[in-house]
Amino acid sequence: MNKPLRRIAIFCGLLILTLLIRDNWLQYVKADALQDNVNNRRISIERYAQPRGDIIVGGNPITGSVETTGSDFKWKRTYKNGPMWAPVTGYASQAFGATQLESIEDGILTGNDDRLFFRNTLDMITGKDQQGGNVVTTLNAAAQKAAYNGLKERGKGAVVALEPSTGKILALASYPSYDPSSFAGNSTSTDTKAWQKLQKKNNPDDPMLNRALREVYPPGSTFKVVTAAAALEHGLYKSADEKTKSPDPWVMEGTTTELPNEGNIPCKNATLRVALQYSCNTVFGKIGSDLGNDDMLETAKQFGFTSEQFTPVRSNASVFSNDMNPSQTALSSIGQFNTAATPLQMAMVASAVANDGKLMKPYMVDELQAPNFDPIETTKPEELSQPLTPENAQILQSMMETVVQDGTGKSAQMDGVTVGGKTGTAQHGVDNSEKPYAWFISYAKLSDGSAPVAVAVVVEDENANRDDISGGGLAAPIAKKVMEAVINDKK
């Protein structure tokens, strides 16, 4: 009987060995994957086990944490002025996860980032609880407030303000917005209800959409700035005051359709300056048609079109199509047809012109801080591209300044400050049936020649007319307030 007994002994040993191998597979090979499994509640438990670090604007936190009871999540996120800052912070909800800055910088905010490892180890030895670090943003509280309040009076829309010389994002507002505090917890009676109310299917206004970064709008006439830049850069015209070869009316190449201008404006053979001042469709349409799809696309790409931006929060890619025929290129060059841009994209256009042709990479995180405020990582301004030579940029600046001085953008004028801008009204929907978008992009230049701010504003408004004046009338005042806020803040 002993021979089979020995075999049974080996068999039992093999059973245990199989379990040991399986355990090594689970707890060593697969451990990381299982820890990060989407169903693993430990991730959220960890995230809320201690107060999160804060997101900071101008030295003041715009977030906070409160201790909660009756849940396995110890701390809950709170937001100061939540709806105003939501496009910047995103949300961190016990029940619904985290997005945008709250998610991207989660490691720093929870204190789990590898760069905090040494400090955490020290804390563990000295018996202190782990602490989260802070995220210092580039935003300007006064500008953000001006942007948000301006939109609130007007309705749906978005504002982005940049510092042209660095690419710092100064304002990033979207309206209607949401309060991330309202669903930061995990109560089914309050948080889940608040969350569901904000979803697009229950709320046609889609308040959780970050319009500043994630919505692409037809840019309308504001795109003519890009077309003008393309004309200068590709040598089609050499100066602002040279007569262009622009018949009026102009029949688009390859078609029998006339491209109309809005109203009775002096567009025939107008100079670039006059064409921008009155927003001539014929002049800029023909420029697009003359340059062709490839040249237009090249300049648009230099301004950032067709690429997503990571600020580090991702923005959608703006659209300028290729493989278009001359008439489609003409329409695209006046911001119609397929052309579509995020508010961030149009702010980048204004910013590049204001910064003498150099486009800086837009960013909103200035510094990541350890819990004791020591810097861990500081963002350095970075050049993205050079869509214009400094000379051409200055020509374009003088054209945009004329627009504000004598053209469609008069409502953005400011005392003692040189403002350059461009209005736009974009029609959309089938047969232009939906509410048009009123656009305004601009920059402000101080007497010392520095340009501290470039802005893009888009407002969706019932009252917008089909002419360009609505861009000036609805969007420009918001842009002006934002620019004023930045300039006053500098003083």
Next chain:
Amino acid sequence: MSSTTNSPTHHTSTIGAIGAPSRRNTELALLVFAVVIPVFAYANVGLAINDEVPAGLAGYGLGLGLLAAIGHLVVRKFAPYADPLLLPIATLLNGLGLVVIWRLDQSQRLQQLAENLYGVFSPSAPNQLMYSAVGLALFVVVLVFLKDHRILQRYTYISMVAALVLLLLPLVPGLGADVFGAKIWISVAGFSIQPGEFAKIIIGIFFSGYLMVKRDALALASRRFMGLYLPRGRDLGPIITIWAVSLLILIFENDLGTSLLFFGMFVVMLYVATERTSWIVIGLLMSAAGAVGVASFASHVQARVDAWLDPWSCYKTSGACEQIGQSIMSFGSGGVMGTGLGQGNSDLIGFAANSDFIFSTFGEELGLAGVMAMLLLYGLIIERGVRTALAARDPFGKLFAVGLSGAFALQIFVVAGGVMGLIPLTGMTMPFLAAGGSSVIANWALIGILLRISDTARRPAPAPVSNPDAEMTQVVRP
């Protein structure tokens, strides 16, 4: 005894027969560790959860120490040559089980869950301590009153009837309780009892007694076919009967584990008794056929199999998938070193966290290192059991010891493999660790029986009786 049938290996029957040391002091030294380690673990849990040494530490230490001391003294008096490892390992596992059950009692999540389900939360650790004491009492009873395991041979057929009754009790209406789909419980006077745990031991008596008598017929009367000795048709009777009974358990009690345990135990003992590999082949084929057949008809078993194949695809919709998914994540989140006792989140498993799934808590809080140590401890119990079978001098003792050890091994494999997602989950409990009276009491009895068999095996042979013939020879010599 084995020498009568098996010529080349008969010498092993004399292992340790003469002048073997009793090893009782080794056992005592190991027991000290077996008590001290859980006491430290208990303090560890208290410090981790409440930042203080738990108030009951001294009481717990003394209680576990007292149980261990009683066990040791009884073994010293009534089974002095018994295996020295079994009692300390069982004590250590039982002690650690108590600590982890107490740790899960502290979990707010589980307290909340109990309040939602039953309206009131009652801690499991005090009950488990009481059951452990009862288990040890049964262990003492076995050692004191079972002077020789061969006495059990007399009850071969009574055991069969008793085991079948126990196995079928959960099916009696009004007595059986359906817990999470498996009908393996009965409730008597407010206590939940898992009769299968006791049936495991009792049916071992039947198998051993039966096979001891019939093994020659089952082994010798056979035809050779393709290298295998195939049994005669009529000798297939017993294995088919046991197979049918275990299938009935699987179908009517929805319990793959118990079913596999009984059939596996029988095949192991049949193989040892007859030394015919063909029985293993036949057994594997039959269990495969049975498992596949039942899995394709019983929806409960199907759900378990689906959850085992891919817990993530049905995680949100099926309780079975969530359970196994939670258990696997618990192991994974423990990593190599574990979170430390009291610092994990294995209570997310929720239902049965301290019984069927208690091993997941060990996985998360003690890590790969701790789980491997636990598995090796179980492996040691099993191998000491098989060694006892090797050393035993009578076929009944050999069969009984290997049957109990084999069943223990299968149970470890089925439970640990189930919670680790290696095989489909079954409703059995980890011996000594899991909360539950039946399991801990039955397993203490099992250890008692193994100690009794090993004592008989290792006890020095009685001094040769003086032989008158031999003396006469001496007289003649000069």
